[in-house]
Amino acid sequence: MSDFMSGVFPILSTPFDSNDNIIFNDVQSEIEYAIDSGVSGIAIALASEIYKLTDSERDDLLKKVVNYSNNRIKVCMNTSAESTKMCVEYSKKAQDFGADAVMIAPPAFGGIDSSEIKKYFINVAESIEIPIFMQDVFETPISPELAFELSQANENLAYLKVEVPPTLPRFNKLKKIANGKLPIPFGGAGGLFMIEEMRRGSQGTMPVCAIPEMFVKVFNLWIEGKESEAEEYFHNYIPLIRTLGQGLGIWNWLPKYILKKKGIFTEVYAREPSLRPDQDQIYELDRMIERLEG
Numbered sequence: 499m500s501d502f503m504s505g506v507f508p509i510l511s512t513p514f515d516s517n518d519n520i521i522f523n524d525v526q527s528e529i530e531y532a533i534d535s536g537v538s539g540i541a542i543a544l545a546s547e548i549y550k551l552t553d554s555e556r557d558d559l560l561k562k563v564v565n566y567s568n569n570r571i572k573v574c575m576n577t578s579a580e581s582t583k584m585c586v587e588y589s590k591k592a593q594d595f596g597a598d599a600v601m602i603a604p605p606a607f608g609g610i611d612s613s614e615i616k617k618y619f620i621n622v623a624e625s626i627e628i629p630i631f632m633q634d635v636f637e638t639p640i641s642p643e644l645a646f647e648l649s650q651a652n653e654n655l656a657y658l659k660v661e662v663p664p665t666l667p668r669f670n671k672l673k674k675i676a677n678g679k680l681p682i683p684f685g686g687a688g689g690l691f692m693i694e695e696m697r698r699g700s701q702g703t704m705p706v707c708a709i710p711e712m713f714v715k716v717f718n719l720w721i722e723g724k725e726s727e728a729e730e731y732f733h734n735y736i737p738l739i740r741t742l743g744q745g746l747g748i749w750n751w752l753p754k755y756i757l758k759k760k761g762i763f764t765e766v767y768a769r770e771p772s773l774r775p776d777q778d779q780i781y782e783l784d785r786m787i788e789r790l791e792g
Contacts, residue, residue, distance in 0.1 A: 502682050505538030506714050508707035509545035511753045514767040522562050527762045529566045535711040539572030545706045548576050550769040564596035572598040580605045582618050586625045593626050603633035623652040631657040642672035649680035661686035669698035688743035693729050696720050708753035738786045747772030
């Protein structure tokens, strides 16, 4: 692929007000912040709490994001679903609304046979004309072997977002199997192993949108051949990246806290259920940010 996507594609946080409504002015501010940071694209996905949005909210959010982006960067929409019919419908709608790509994880409920996962992806790929990021997640992993087989079956299955830990052996295996062919690997999991993944062939990363300028700087340094400088700079941020990647819903609050601290968001609310961080966690987060800014 001569026009393949690469670079930093942060996952947007969805800003809510105290009445649980999406604050679209803040969405626009977040997109401008991402673009000003030099990102190559943005995505609406799990860190956007997409699984907590109604179908009409999903549609409204994507349409607004595409409009605000105004063709300046790529837009990727997560269209994962538990049935092929739903995934096809979500993916067609994403394409119609102007998304440049979709991201899809395999169905998870009850366990799915690998032959059915193949059919799921190929059927969806045949229904749209935009590329697909196959999402390799812990609950429903996509092996490098399966990803390569799928990408050879349909060129729309062009990317693999690797998130099953440990990610590094999966990048190594994919590099060996694909040998320069599709799928194009991207890193995920908050970007925690971005350096090691790029060393193994990763062409981009999809962290949260709290500190996109850092990930862009690291990526650009690496592409310029300044690998030691990229690594040294990135390692300063590992405590913060690790903190932002916590589970039980805290990961929905902390990026929004940083975005409000930067004047990008006006409110800090995650949609319930979501465990709210305590004051000690906020104090520790403030300390990390102060050290990085100092």
